Amino acid sequence: MTNPEVGTVAQCSRLADGLYQLVIHAPEIASRAKCGQFVHILCGEGNFLRRPISICDVDAPRLRIVFQVKGEGTKWLSERKAEDKLDLLGPRGRGFDLAKLGAKPVFIGGGIGVPPMLYATKCAQNAGAKPSAILGFRSQSAVILEEDFACPATVCTDDGSYGVHGFVSDVLKQQAAGFTGIAACGPKPMLKAIAAIAQQAGLPCQVSMEERMGCGIGACLVCACALNAENGETRYGHVCKDGPVFDAEEVQW
Ligand SMILES: Cc1cc2nc3c(=O)[nH]c(=O)nc-3n(C[C@H](O)[C@H](O)[C@H](O)COP(=O)(O)OP(=O)(O)OC[C@H]3O[C@@H](n4cnc5c(N)ncnc54)[C@H](O)[C@@H]3O)c2cc1C
Ligand code: FES
Missing domain, CATH: 2.10.240.10 (Dihydroorotate dehydrogenase, electron transfer subunit)
Structure with a gap:
């Protein structure tokens, strides 16, 4: 069990409608974070239960999280300002096992499942792999983080308003032969479709x-x-x- 770390907000910004980014100075967590792990955040004194949010990126001593405002806890988080303190537990959970994904892994994110894929692609690159990303969003107005990915990234939208028209699973079906492993984060139906494609293609697949x-x-x-x-x-x-x-x-x- 890890001790809580009091992080300091360095920046809070709005990325798109209802989507926010927090950069947090948290040296302890930043030094140990592995891709696919999350931080468990106390969101105000009235909210007894912590909220889990994936680690989107690490630039020690800072880490970045990206979240969608859903209810009271994430609304409170979106209202944080620079220098505010945050009670954090982490890094929590088991992340991606990059060694099992081979030399050409693909990282697939759907909607709010995109943020953890940013740090995952960076870690894969640091480990000597050649990662790609497939990023799916509802529509152009929901597209976030595209420019932050430093590897080949295909963006698709459900309504065709930006990038490839279709689901991440449609893109994966066409490109699967070029990859050695798959990592995915997003809604369960998306993960289920990806798992089926991976099985058919005989590729190792990890889902968050x-x-x-x-x-x-x-x-x-x-x-x-x-x-x-x-x-x-x-x-x-x-x-x-x-x-x-x-x-x-x-x-x-
Ligand atoms: C491992 C993990 C990583 C996540 N990473 C992200 C992320 O990077 N960005 C992001 O926007 N969201 C992420 N989520 C979802 C996020 O935790 C919820 O949207 C958030 O807890 C909702 O809290 P709330 O107070 O705003 O909403 P409320 O609905 O008011 O929350 C009430 C209670 O339900 C719990 N809860 C509600 N929805 C979820 C949910 N989907 N998952 C887990 N607990 C939930 C809350 O923790 C709280 O205890 C992640 C969830 C998990 C399990
Ligand atoms: S949240 Fe309590 S067992 Fe996982």
Whole structure:
């Protein structure tokens, strides 16, 4: 169990409608963060439960998070100003296992699943791989972070208002033969479609699962996720502790 770190907000900015970015000075967490992990943030004194937000990027001693305003906690976060203090736990969870994704991995993000892919592509590059990215958004107005990716990135939109018209899974189907492994984060139907393509193409695939969280330390079972046990039965994993990243083959879709 990690001790809380009091981070200092360096910058809070709006990226698109309802989407915000926070740059936080948090040397302890920044020095240990691996791609695919998250920070568990106390969002104001009235909000007893911490909120999990993925690590989008690390430039030690700072880390960056990008989030969508959903309810009270994320609204509070979006109202932070430079020099405000943040109570953080992290880095939390199991991130991507880059060694299993080979020399040409592809990182696929859908909507608010795009931010963790930024740090993942950077870590893959630092490890000597040649990553690509496929980034999917609802429409042009929701496109974020495109310019931050330093690897080849295909952007697609559901309505065709920007980039390729279609879903990330359509793009993956066309390009799968060029990759050695797949990592994905986004809505469950998207992850399910990607897992099926990976299986057909015989590619290793890791998915970052999102479940509602309570304690964030494996104690409350709120974040249980159904997984395949070796004997063919069902076992439950904790997204907060055993995940959020799982092998796609482990997950019961
Ligand atoms: C591993 C992980 C990484 C995440 N990374 C990001 C990210 O990078 N950017 C981003 O915008 N969102 C991310 N989320 C979702 C984010 O945690 C929720 O949108 C946020 O907790 C909602 O809190 P709220 O108070 O605004 O909303 P409310 O709906 O008011 O939240 C009420 C309670 O439900 C929990 N909760 C609600 N929705 C979720 C959810 N989808 N997942 C987990 N707990 C939830 C909250 O923690 C809180 O305890 C992530 C979720 C997980 C599990
Ligand atoms: S959030 Fe409590 S066990 Fe995962």
